[in-house]
Amino acid sequence: MSRQTQAIIHADAIIHNFKLLSAMAPQSTSMAVIKADAYGHGAVNVARILQHVSPHFAVAIIEEAIVLREAGVTVPIVILEGAHQPKECEMAFAHNCILVTHNEEQLRWLETCAEDRLPQVWLKVDSGMHRLGFAVNQVPGILSNYPRVLKQDTVLVTHLACADDTSNTFTQTQLDTFYRMATQTGLAVSVANSPATIQWPASRNNWNRLGIAVYGGFKDESALSLLPAMTLRSSVIALRNVPQGESVGYGQTWTATQDSVIATVGIGYADGYPRHCPNGTPVFVNNARAFLAGRVSMDMITIDVTHIPDVAIGDSVELWGENVAIGEVAKAAGTIDYELMTRVSARVPRIVKYR
Ligand SMILES: Cc1ncc(COP(=O)(O)O)c(C=O)c1O
Incomplete structure (x- = not known):
């Protein structure tokens, strides 16, 4: 696939x-x-x-x-x-x-x-x-x-x-x-x-x-019922147990404070997911929020899914959309939703859907 x-x-x-x-x-x-x-x-x-x-x-x-x-x-x-x-x-x-x-x-x-x-x-x-x-x-x-x-x-x-x-x-x-x-x-x-x-x-x-x-941007600032026009999504491509005290990713910026489950997701800054997103930036997987753990790489991110049962390879992960507002990710990355939208790269297929 x-x-x-x-x-x-x-x-x-x-x-x-x-x-x-x-x-x-x-x-x-x-x-x-x-x-x-x-x-x-x-x-x-x-x-x-x-x-x-x-x-x-x-x-x-x-x-x-x-x-x-x-x-x-x-x-x-x-x-x-x-x-x-x-x-x-x-x-x-x-x-x-x-x-x-x-x-x-x-x-x-x-x-x-x-x-x-x-x-x-x-x-x-x-x-x-x-x-x-x-x-x-x-x-x-x-x-x-x-x-x-x-x-x-x-x-x-x-x-x-x-x-x-x-x-x-x-x-x-x-x-x-x-x-x-x-x-x-x-x-x-x-x-x-x-x-x-x-x-x-x-x-x-x-x-x-x-x-x-x-x-659907400018949503956080307005009381209007604007709807997000883009869902940026990827999937879990690897899973591993990381023992307490071990670190994840480039520069060892995240260290497990408990025995943890880390999912690797197939999206990175070359796709337009901002490299400036810090540890703790939310994503959405299996009906729950998970959080960035470790630096954003070119083609992958790593997320902490310890608290979410049964995460499996192939599970869909929302980076922004209905469940994680793009404005929230922009704020975490120190930028604005305009920049995140316009930076989704040509490598990411746009799929138009009518509900
Ligand atoms: C001259 C001009 N008009 C309108 C717009 C649309 O602005 P907004 O995306 O804030 O609605 C822009 C956006 O940059 C602009 O440069």
Whole structure:
């Protein structure tokens, strides 16, 4: 039998989460963000799952959109970083993509497009995050300098730096700064990501961009009934008794405080299971929690199953999913669920399941 390491992608959870989040903003149009291979879930998988409910998709770069087009996905795609080189303007038009444009060089490239080959362009506004976009006070000038490229269908896009933190007043500052300018232009706007949609009602506007929560992330922080979209699982490939006082794994970082049963599981950091997970990080096996014992190796982990009766070779082990929240593992590894999802490697087959 082949290695039982798989990421199960729950199609119904993805649809449930997207509909739940969209319903929070009934005055808006919500689009699913499926960049970075749909946060590791498989962009083509997720596009096929959501194509009838998400009227647009968003990706970071045009190469990601072309993969979707080659798979037959026809929904318009927003390219969040815009064009990286002049020829991408023409490609965007040919592939029905919208370029979020954040600097004047990109606008000059667009000006060279023939009138009937000009893609739709949205404009990125820096309302305080200072990562991408035109400063708020530049926007009126930019709009009037490029009338052939920036038209009535241009959407003003901004991104919030701290929307995941309800106690941080900087979000309100960004919203005030952005809306003060945007309302004067009369153009549509796009502000909210997942945390903003959930926690900052004033950020919900014409277009919302939903990423992490579609995949069931940001769950610990919200009271919503978001469902995990991925179960990362593997199986027990070896079992041994480890006497009290003996250690397990590289660097001898875990030592048995009693006679112990250690199961070796066929997943490691080369599959995307974080090497930074410490001893004690939970996994789920035979209806119980077991705990990491010893360092994560490239292809394997070792877990303490002393307290779980009858664990056998071949038993399924959940690394994250319904029983171990991905946020819990992320916290143990000192990172965020976004990183864990996007780091599940190409070696792990994605299996799409409908309940
Ligand atoms: C510009 C932009 N919009 C929207 C999103 C989606 O954010 P989230 O995954 O927090 O919903 C991202 C994600 O990184 C982004 O960079």
